[in-house]
Amino acid sequence: xxxxxxxxxxxxxxxxxxxxxxxxxxxxxxxxxxxxxxxxxxxxxxxxxxxxxxxxxxxxxxxxxxxxxxxxxxxxxxxxxxxxxxxxxxxxxxxxxxxxxxxxxxxxxxxxxxxxxxxxxxxxxxxxxxxxxxxxxxxxxxxxxxxxxxxxxxxxxxxxxxxxxxxxxxxxxxxxxxxxxxxxxxxxxxxxxxxxxxxxxxxxxxxxxxxxxxxxxxxxxxxxxxxxxxxxxxxxxxxxxxxxxxxxxxxxxxxxxxxxxxxxxxxxxxxxxxxxxxxxxxxxxxxxxxxxxxxxxxxxxxxxxxxxxxxxxxxxxxxxxxxxxxxxxxxxxxxxxxxxxxxxxxxxxxxxxxxxxxxxxxxxxxxxxxxxxxxxxxxxxxxx
Amino acid sequence: xxxxxxxxxxxxxxxxxxxxxxxxxxxxxxxxxxxxxxxxxxxxxxxxxxxxxxxxxxxxxxxxxxxxxxxxxxxxxxxxxxxxxxxxxxxxxxxxxxxxxxxxxxxxxxxxxxxxxxxxxxxxxxxxxxxxxxxxxxxxxxxxxxxxxxxxxxxxxxxxxxxxxxxxxxxxxxxxxxxxxxxxxxxxxxxxxxxxxxxxxxxxxxxxxxxxxxxxxxxxxxxxxxxxxxxxxxxxxxxxxxxxxxxxxxxxxxxxxxxxxxxxxxxxxxxxxxxxxxxxxxxxxxxxxxxxxxxxxxxxxxxxxxxxxxxxxxxxxxxxxxxxxxxxxxxxxxxxxxxxxxxxxxxxxxxxxxxxxxxxxxxxxxxxxxxxxxxxxxxxxxxx
Numbered sequence: 035x036x037x038x039x040x041x042x043x044x045x046x047x048x049x050x051x052x053x054x055x056x057x058x059x060x061x062x063x064x065x066x067x068x069x070x071x072x073x074x075x076x077x078x079x080x081x082x083x084x085x086x087x088x089x090x091x092x093x094x095x096x097x098x099x100x101x102x103x104x105x106x107x108x109x110x111x112x113x114x115x116x117x118x119x120x121x122x123x124x125x126x127x128x129x130x131x132x133x134x135x136x137x138x139x140x141x142x143x144x145x146x147x148x149x150x151x152x153x154x155x156x157x158x159x160x161x162x163x164x165x166x167x168x169x170x171x172x173x174x175x176x177x178x179x180x181x182x183x184x185x186x187x188x189x190x191x192x193x194x195x196x197x198x199x200x201x202x203x204x205x206x207x208x209x210x211x212x213x214x215x216x217x218x219x220x221x222x223x224x225x226x227x228x229x230x231x232x233x234x235x236x237x238x239x240x241x242x243x244x245x246x247x248x249x250x251x252x253x254x255x256x257x258x259x260x261x262x263x264x265x266x267x268x269x270x271x272x273x274x275x276x277x278x279x280x281x282x283x284x285x286x287x288x289x290x291x292x293x294x295x296x297x298x299x300x301x302x303x304x305x306x307x308x309x310x311x312x313x314x315x316x317x318x319x320x321x322x323x324x325x326x327x328x329x330x331x332x333x334x335x336x337x338x339x340x341x342x343x344x345x346x347x348x349x350x351x352x353x354x355x356x357x358x359x360x361x362x363x364x365x366x367x368x369x370x371x372x373x374x375x376x377x378x379x380x381x382x383x384x385x386x387x388x389x390x391x392x393x394x395x396x397x398x399x400x401x402x403x404x405x406x407x408x409x410x411x412x413x414x415x416x417x418x
Numbered sequence: 419x420x421x422x423x424x425x426x427x428x429x430x431x432x433x434x435x436x437x438x439x440x441x442x443x444x445x446x447x448x449x450x451x452x453x454x455x456x457x458x459x460x461x462x463x464x465x466x467x468x469x470x471x472x473x474x475x476x477x478x479x480x481x482x483x484x485x486x487x488x489x490x491x492x493x494x495x496x497x498x499x500x501x502x503x504x505x506x507x508x509x510x511x512x513x514x515x516x517x518x519x520x521x522x523x524x525x526x527x528x529x530x531x532x533x534x535x536x537x538x539x540x541x542x543x544x545x546x547x548x549x550x551x552x553x554x555x556x557x558x559x560x561x562x563x564x565x566x567x568x569x570x571x572x573x574x575x576x577x578x579x580x581x582x583x584x585x586x587x588x589x590x591x592x593x594x595x596x597x598x599x600x601x602x603x604x605x606x607x608x609x610x611x612x613x614x615x616x617x618x619x620x621x622x623x624x625x626x627x628x629x630x631x632x633x634x635x636x637x638x639x640x641x642x643x644x645x646x647x648x649x650x651x652x653x654x655x656x657x658x659x660x661x662x663x664x665x666x667x668x669x670x671x672x673x674x675x676x677x678x679x680x681x682x683x684x685x686x687x688x689x690x691x692x693x694x695x696x697x698x699x700x701x702x703x704x705x706x707x708x709x710x711x712x713x714x715x716x717x718x719x720x721x722x723x724x725x726x727x728x729x730x731x732x733x734x735x736x737x738x739x740x741x742x743x744x745x746x747x748x749x750x751x752x753x754x755x756x757x758x759x760x761x762x763x764x765x766x767x768x769x770x771x772x773x774x775x776x777x778x779x780x781x782x783x784x785x786x787x788x789x790x791x792x793x794x795x796x797x798x799x800x801x802x
Contacts, residue, residue: 085668088757256763259747261645261669266757267747271760282761285645285747287609287670287703290770292638320670321678325713326706363643363651364671367753371648373472376655377666379640384675 069230069273071116072123074195076388081111081122088272099128099147106154106161109263113232115339116304117206118160119197121151125168126194130187132246138185144172156354157315159344166205168193175204178238196232204339204397205236209245212302212337212395216242219252220299223289223327226317227269228258228304228337239302240270242395249277254283256298258289260317262362262380286319291381293330301327302395305338312388312405313350318381324390333392340396345413358382430594453614453657456507458579458783461718463507465495472656472667473738483531490538490545491570493647497616498690499589499723502544503508503581505535507616510578514571521560524567528556540738542727552577553723555615582618587622588723588781594628595711596686596721600626603636603684607673607711610644610701612688612721622721623686624657626779639665640682644701646746646764670703677714679691685711686779689722696772696789699735702765708774717776723781734769742766 066293070093073080085108086092093109096102102124105111128147134140148165148191148238155161168190175181175189216222226232236244246253255274259267274281274303284292292298301323307315314320314336327334331360347353360378364371372378394401394409398416401408419777440480457464469492470476473709478494480486486508489495495504512531518524532549552574558574559565575680584623600606606627610616613624620628630637639658643651644736651667658665668676676682685707698704711718731737744762747754756762778785782800785792 068473089754258671259645259755261643261671267756272757275757275760280761282763283747283756284763285644285670285702285708287645288763288765288768289707290709291765294768318669318675322671322674322706324709325674325710329709329713363667367751369751370473371643372667373656373659376659377664379666379668379676380670381672381675384672384678394704417625 035055048283068235069276070118071231071234072111072198074123074191074198079120079127080180081105081120084108084112084269085110086108088268090116096124096127097285098131099124100150101144102127103150105152106151112265113227114158114160114237114304114342115233116231117155117158117203118164118341119194119201120166121161122164122168122194122197124151125165126187126190129183129190129299132183134183134186135414137181137183137186139174140186141176146267151335155356157306157356158342159299159347160339160341163341164197167197177358192218201234201339202236205233205238205241205258206245207397208238208240208337208339208395209236211397212242212335213249213251215253215300215333215335215393215395216253216302217299221254221256221292221297221299223256223258223292223298223321223323224270225258225266225286225301225303225320227273228267228271229270231269231273236272238304238339239335240273241339242302244277253279253398255279256289257281258286258293258319258323259283261286265317289323289389290326293326293332294308298330298332300333300335302335302337305336305342306383307353308336308338308348308394308409309349309353310341310345310392310402310406310409311348311349312394312409313353314386314388314391314394315353315355315383316386318384321384321386321390324386335393335395336391340398340416343396343413345409350387353385355384356382445662452619453660455615455618456495456504458507458510458575458582462503463511464608465489466495466615468496468653469494471615472652480508480511480629482515483508484534486511487534487538490535493728496649497611498542498544498688498726499585499617499622500615501539501542501763502548502725503578503585503618505538506552506581507577508535510551510571510574513567513574515538516567516571518567521565521567521570524570525560529638539740541690541740542726543731544723547725548581549737551581560793561760578785581779585618585723587621588619589617589625591781592622592721592779593620593625594722594779595781595784596626596719597629597633597635599684599717599719599779599784600630600635600637600686600775601683602793605638605639605640605676605681606655607642607682607685607707609670609685609687609704609707610652611649613654613657615653615657621657622688622723623719624654626686626719626721627663628661633689637663640673640676641665641667642670642703642707643667644703645670645707649701673707674710677710677716682714682716685718686719686721687724689720690767691731692720692722692727692778692793693731693733693737694729694790694793695733695777696778696787696793697736698770698772698775698778699737699739699767700770703767705768705774708770712774718774719777719779720775720797721779724800725784727780727793727797729793737769740766
């Protein structure tokens, strides 16, 4: 089979009760660079299976909110903004599949749906933000005179679809704000995948790169492979090649050497949660890249939508860090790498203290230190 | 098949003309912690196949110098000190297999053998040091009155065996010198494998750790997995578990986070070449670890035998860095990780500037900055 050939397969690593998920062929894309990470359809929520990229472009259709939860926890879909909108769509799907005859009965079911989806991944705050927004919308819809389950359902589907559109719009705005921070010509390092595949399209960090390329800047992307899940080698490389942006993959431990050789002019990464003081939780390895960037005098940018900013969390110390299965480190492609019984570390994220962050790029604008002030100012301005 | 079960297989990835290499079962070990990385035998040079560890403990017997060259370039044996002694044994083997009737005829063949072995790997200076030492010994033996090919052969076999014994002795001395630099109790990070498997036994960086443990220090080793060849996950983990030393494997990009959490009290690594100013070439990723150690105030130690020190190379800038096949990065266990056509970086080594190195541990003693002075002093003292 040729790489990038369209291919239909069932998802192998979901739990037994979700094996009924349907795999469907890819629909034609309307935008050339649009990558269909996730999509609301009449039959359920359709996801591009990111565990099978880059060699297989396979889609899975989740037809229940439980299946959406499994799709999130098994990383068929990943990336903080995409996780948030996936959860919203999961809730809309759950409500639309409900047989509840009354709004109070639906509300009780909805509470269970929210609990299930919130338990999938602890670090990305967009997940909780999306669930809260859907809860709030549920409350508004249910409070209307004569509200029926059908009214609530239609309102929640519309809300999830609006979040999807807003996410793409936010990425475009981040791109517009951030592009000028990148060099006219040079190497830009990124870690993990903060691209179209981590959002509803276009990307956060990769959106900034796409926007810079659209402006005519000559960017060569250096993509950390990002062990253990290899989001950089598999996903970032795949989506940048899809758009024809020159890309080189490196092992994570090679970044320092490339910086010292002068090949990297800027770093741009995404985020899973940004605390009120500007500390950034992102994919494991981000903190090390930030330290290296500082040591080499290279600017370190974080691009994230406002839904990633968690003003209720004072500092990075308070961000919960997900520990994932040791098997992601000990095995690859079914083959064991390590001796039996050895200890394994597998934190999925780390925290980069705000002092390493040159700027935070959001859809509302570019923020600079001190972040505790600039974040609060932009929050206050937006709520006026 | 169970891990660490003895197993006999032919070497799969040597070039066609070396497929005649014999695989032989393991001999009983005389020392409990002695790992038979390489060994001179009556039938040829026997190597523990490091490409198959940790799950298969397989040996290959090289019966010609060309086979030894292939064993080095395919990384069946690796690690600067082990490469040096392997080359010396390869030359002894080549000379012992030669049909040359006169010493001048043998000298001409020997020149070819040296050229072949020198072409295997460019960065580890121990390779060139070992070849030079064997050349020098050849000259001495050939210059003796009435020298015959048999005399030269016996002398070169003895020389290679002496280098083997000296290497183990040097590791033990490094251990004795370096152990007190490690904490009484704490985490020690290492990168790649600078252990028994990288030497003729005991190890350089891991020799220092073994010695510290023998002294009763409570060391927990954190082993960077070391992409792309996974020497840490496969080899360091295997040999430390063999000796019952507590070990945790981490992906390279997790080291920064563990340092920030206070889990690492010292870093100790090996070296492939140390320049006259103290710049250290070692496995790719070492430089990044050194920068992270500095940022966290953690001492960064380099352990290497004197044969790794190259006073003819003024600084790290002049050390040639081997670029290895992109396939080591793009594939694992035969499975492709990256999309077709993406650019790949795969330098095998990087250079850590001397200013990041807290101390260099050698069999002659522990050196401190300024290294250009301390290295020269110890060289002069030894040659008196």
